[in-house]
Amino acid sequence: MSATAIPNSRRPRGPVPNALTSAQLPRFVELYTLLAALAVSAAVLAMIGFNIVGWLVLTAVIYLVGLGILSSVVENRRKATDRVIRGVVTIAFLLALIPLVSTLVTVIAGGAPALTWDFITKTGGSVFNPQTLKVTVVQGAWQAIVGTLIVTGIAAVISIPIGILAAIYLVEYAQPTQWMARTVTFLVDVMTGIPSIVAGLFAFSLFTLIVGPKAFSGFSASVALSVLMIPIVIRSTEEMLKLVSNDLREASFALGVTKFSTIVRIVLPTAIAGIITGVMLAISRVIGETAPIFIAASFTDNFNANPFSGAMQTLPVMAYSGYKFPSQDIAASYQSAWGAALLLVILVVILNLIARIVARVFAPKGLR
């Protein structure tokens, strides 16, 4: 912006019409430097053998060094530092993006061919034909979609009330120094770090004690997911409640409103958008858990919508078992594994979209 406003800005020193101006590089200097760096590093690599990773790395280095030198010669050290740091930060951002984008691309590329209407609506599995003695694989993820929704849904029903109420206790009722609050906070911290496999083993052994051996069930998987989900819900709700200004609580108390009404009618509505977003993120976090569900609910090709008895198929476990224990038609198994993975990603994306919409709808309106 300012570069266009100041003509002749490249003139280094000397009399300038405006005492506040100083030498400045032209507007698109970053782009030019980048193009130059790309060309130079391509030329250098062409001599010693070209490869794309080396090209990008060398470009980044040349870009940073070149821009730094250019800017410190023409402009000044402060601006040079600014440009170099901006470059470093951008590069770090792009690096962070690489695994994300490449995962997404791989999943879409692998899963898209499998993703047909039949795949979504049919119960899949291997079918043995006694006449021809041949096993054909029916592509279908219906049982896994239903299973995932049931298992995650029950986990959400268990975790959301417990998590939100616990957070309300911690923020609104407990004194920060009280041993009870400290213990709960400590346990929540520990639970956030629990490896998910431990949660699965916990649920499985719990239900083995109650039900007996081979106690696979969707419900026990839900319990395992709840163990993972509750601390996330507590943490995010806690943060959101802490964001609600104390002024509002005091304003409410000063009107002679009880603590309970203040929490339910003032604090929660103010924080609700953030709480819902946090809950949705917690759901998407556990919906893709594989290990605990695999242990607690096992896997099956049968359609089972009863969470209280028998193994239950879920999308992440379907992706895993399709790869690890393929049927005779290996290619078909692999494909449905990819399809399940893609469906899972789509489900998570949908959940995130819902979270955003809900947050938008519930956000307090008219804030300056």
Added chain:
Amino acid sequence: MSKRINVNDLDVYYSDFLAVEGVNMTIEPRTVTAFIGPSGCGKSTFLRTLNRMHEVIPGAHVDGEVYIDGDNLYAPGVDPVSVRRQVGMVFQRANPFPTMSIRDNVLAGVRLNSKRMSKSDADDLVETSLKGANLWNEVKDRLHLPGSGLSGGQQQRLCIARAIAVAPDILLMDEPCSALDPISTLAIEDLIEELKREYTIVIVTHNMQQATRVSDKTAFFNIAGTGKPGKLIEYDDTATIFTKPSVQATEDYVSGRFG
């Protein structure tokens, strides 16, 4: 409607820290009393003991008695919630509820106390309260819009409307104009003048002119130094405090020769 406040040897603590010491004071009904004094001398702290808002802060407690028309606020078994319904409060920073419309903000105190109310009663209450706060004409066409969309001065008057909607006997105001422009300040001072007919009003202010303009009595608080408790130095008619105070410190403060 309006009630007398009697404070009897009150000490106010934050955990172990004695913030205000030994206050004795009688505030007559239908008067405006101004609290003045340097920052940190405990004006807000003391004010908040008059409706038991002080104890909202963890570890905060008091020692002594505050009588409102003869009833001790700090007697055992007194419910702070019912005290606060009789003693309303307006804060330094206007704090309308962000999730509520202007109308709902006015009705908040009544609604959240889960009193049932017909729509016409609610309409009447909204109108009288907003008129009482001199805000009705400015907002009557946008009652359903969020209260946080108003200007700072309007928000503060909305908070006053919200406070008087629960029909308290006493209204406490903690520097209600310190974040407002002169015009909004005048609007609120006029309002205080009118509210005085029905309420006992206590106002904390840093503005000497404001104290002389609106108050009948003035209480000067001071501290000997940081970490020392704040004390009520002098309490008298506003005219006396500002013309011939009996304590040297008061004279230094009101004449601007303080510190």
